[in-house]
Amino acid sequence: xxxxxxxxxxxxxxxxxxxxxxxxxxxxxxxxxxxxxxxxxxxxxxxxxxxxxxxxxxxxxxxxxxxxxxxxxxxxxxxxxxxxxxxxxxxxxxxxxxxxxxxxxxxxxxxxxxxxxxxxxxxxxxxxxxxxxxxxxxxxxxxxxxxxxxxxxxxxxxxxxxxxxxxxxxxxxxxxxxxxxxxxxxxxxxxxxxxxxxxxxxxxxxxxxxxxxxxxxxxxxxxxxxxxxxxxxxxxxxxxxxxxxxxxxxxxxxxxxxxxxxxxxxxxxxxxxxxxxxxxxxxxxxxxxxxxxxxxxxxxxxxxxxxxxxxxxxxxxxxxxxxxxxxxxxxxxxxxxxxxxxxxxxxxxxxxxxxxxxxxxxxxxxxxxxxxxxxxxxxxxxxxxxxxxxxxxxxxxxxxxxxxxxxxxxxxxxxxxxxxxxxxxxxxx
Ligand SMILES: Cc1ncc(COP(=O)(O)O)c(C=O)c1O
Numbered sequence: 001x002x003x004x005x006x007x008x009x010x011x012x013x014x015x016x017x018x019x020x021x022x023x024x025x026x027x028x029x030x031x032x033x034x035x036x037x038x039x040x041x042x043x044x045x046x047x048x049x050x051x052x053x054x055x056x057x058x059x060x061x062x063x064x065x066x067x068x069x070x071x072x073x074x075x076x077x078x079x080x081x082x083x084x085x086x087x088x089x090x091x092x093x094x095x096x097x098x099x100x101x102x103x104x105x106x107x108x109x110x111x112x113x114x115x116x117x118x119x120x121x122x123x124x125x126x127x128x129x130x131x132x133x134x135x136x137x138x139x140x141x142x143x144x145x146x147x148x149x150x151x152x153x154x155x156x157x158x159x160x161x162x163x164x165x166x167x168x169x170x171x172x173x174x175x176x177x178x179x180x181x182x183x184x185x186x187x188x189x190x191x192x193x194x195x196x197x198x199x200x201x202x203x204x205x206x207x208x209x210x211x212x213x214x215x216x217x218x219x220x221x222x223x224x225x226x227x228x229x230x231x232x233x234x235x236x237x238x239x240x241x242x243x244x245x246x247x248x249x250x251x252x253x254x255x256x257x258x259x260x261x262x263x264x265x266x267x268x269x270x271x272x273x274x275x276x277x278x279x280x281x282x283x284x285x286x287x288x289x290x291x292x293x294x295x296x297x298x299x300x301x302x303x304x305x306x307x308x309x310x311x312x313x314x315x316x317x318x319x320x321x322x323x324x325x326x327x328x329x330x331x332x333x334x335x336x337x338x339x340x341x342x343x344x345x346x347x348x349x350x351x352x353x354x355x356x357x358x359x360x361x362x363x364x365x366x367x368x369x370x371x372x373x374x375x376x377x378x379x380x381x382x383x384x385x386x387x388x389x390x391x392x393x394x395x396x397x398x399x400x401x402x403x404x405x406x407x408x409x410x411x412x413x414x415x416x417x418x419x420x421x422x423x424x425x426x427x428x429x
Contacts, residue, residue, distance in 0.1 A: 012150070020147075025378060026038065026378070029378050030043070036378050037376055037377045037378065037411075037417075039378055039379050039410075040379050040401075041380070041403060042201065042260075042353075044259065045320065045352065046262070050312060053312075054263070054299070058299070061298065061299070071294045071298045074294070075290065075291040076107075076291050076292060077291070078283070078285040078291055079106050080107030080270075080282075080292060081297045081301075083301065084297040086102050087301060089104065090305075091305075091309075096235075096248065099250070100248075103279070104272055104275055104278050105272055105273075106270075106279075106281040107268065107271075107297060109269070110264075110267040110268065111259070113267075113269070113288075114271045115144070115195075116148045117280075118195075118227055118255070118277070119145070119154060120148070120149065120154075121281075122224070122225065122227075131151070132192030133154055133156045133190055134192060134194075134227075135156050135157075136156070136157040136158070136194075137158050137181075137215060138158060138160045138175055138196060139159060139387075139388065139389050140203055140382065140396075141197065143201075143384045146384065146388075157387065158177070158178055160177065160178060161176040161177070162176075171332075171343060172345060172347050173344045173347070174205065175203055175346065177207065177214075177215070182215070191224060193219075193224050193253075195226075195229065197228075197232075198212070198233050199233055199349060200350075200351070201231065201353065202353055202355050202382070202399075203346040205346060208244075209245050219251060220249070224251070225252065225277065226249070226251060228254050228255070230257075231257045232260050232351045233350065235313070236261055236310065236313050237313055237317045238312070238313020238317055238318050239318060239350050240313075241322055241349055241350055244350075248272070253271065253272070253273040253274070254271070255270075256271075256272070258296050260317075260352075261317065262317075263296060266299065267296065321352050321405065324408070328402070328415065329345065331412050331416070332415055336415075339419040340423060342358070342426070343356060343357065343359070344357045344359070353404070354402040354404055355399060356402060357399050358399070358422050359398060360426040361398050363425045364397040365397050365398060368400065368421060368425050371425065372418060376417075377413075377418060379402055381400060382397070382398070382400055383396050385399075385401070
């Protein structure tokens with residue numbers, strides 16, 4: 001077999017990464033292993049009421065020959081479809097009073113691409129040999145960021161505080177931002193942007209409004225942007241179970257995506273950013289991919305123009321996932337208590353994940369993951385999500401991320417098997 005040498009950047013991007021392993025496992029399970037209980041991956045569920053709307057809208061598009069042809073025949077400008085950009089800016093002005101125009105918006109082929117662009121625009125090597133990093137104020141953070149830097153060690157991450165909203169025996173914990181750690185990281189002067197997912201993948205944490213305001217003030221004081229990844233958040237898909245105000249500021253960059261609404265196949269994301277940054281993202285789209293997919297934008301255009309898109313979260317998507325979350329939490333209590341585990345779930349304030357902390361594990365979460373996979377339960381081991389932390393921390397090897405959005409009987413069976421395997425893998429149980 002030929003061996004080819006890759007560039008440093010190429011070798012870094014093409015090496016085995018957590019996100020590749022995760023997507024591979026999930027893809028194979030979805031495509032070819034019907035026995036596998038899919039509690040891994042970040043695939044959204046099929047939400048029937050939303051799917052009906054998508055089918056109706058697709059039929060409309062098919063019936064309208066002119067629109068269909070324009071949608072499939074033409075490249076859009078790299079920034080996005082001009083009518084879509086106008087409609088989106090108008091929606092944000094009308095509904096939230098944000099001072100944004102179409103020039104503040106850039107469409108990308110999914111938010112994964114948007115974040116790659118943003119992290120590498122704002123972090124990496126700069127003229128004069130300076131290096132800047134992206135500060136993630138609260139670990140654990142989304143596994144998909146971990147390998148996105150063209151330069152190594154792009155991220156600096158802060159260990160969180162841990163609170164027990166129901167007391168120490170309540171089996172519920174919540175991460176909070178340790179602002180002294182954030183300020184210490186900023187003090188070095190080499191941070192190019194602060195970034196966080198809200199709600200957070202994997203923990204289901206939602207940064208509180210005061211936490212976001214505090215981060216925004218720190219970013220402004222240092223003259224850097226605050227990137228908020230709203231893949232699960234406001235204004236859509238709205239998979240939020242606690243109140244959280246949509247946030248915007250002139251130095252904020254919001255990344256929205258159609259994926260968790262139920263349309264990951266359309267690969268469509270919307271970046272709302274200062275003009276210079278939206279324009280740079282469009283340039284990267286042109287260089288890397290020429291243009292964006294048109295289908296997602298055309299599909300949701302009438303919903304953006306009418307504002308209906310803001311109703312889907314509260315009316316269809318959130319109630320669906322809230323019911324799944326509640327049911328799965330019930331099975332966690334039932335099976336994990338019966339197995340005698342020392343366990344806790346992060347407060348599920350959003351997303352469709354439970355973040356399970358097993359405090360007495362004898363094995364690492366990765367070893368437990370392998371055992372569970374052998375029993376046909378796919379999860380995601382927690383250590384992947386703690387990249388960028390300066391020190392090792394036992395907690396990072398004690399967590400699993402569980403996607404509870406699959407069919408209830410699958411999730412229930414999965415939680416039962418996790419309880420059995422975790423009991424075997426724990427001290428004193
Ligand atoms: C927090 C977060 N950000 C971004 C993404 C990327 O999603 P997409 O590229 O489908 O928009 C995901 C997907 O799971 C995610 O969980």
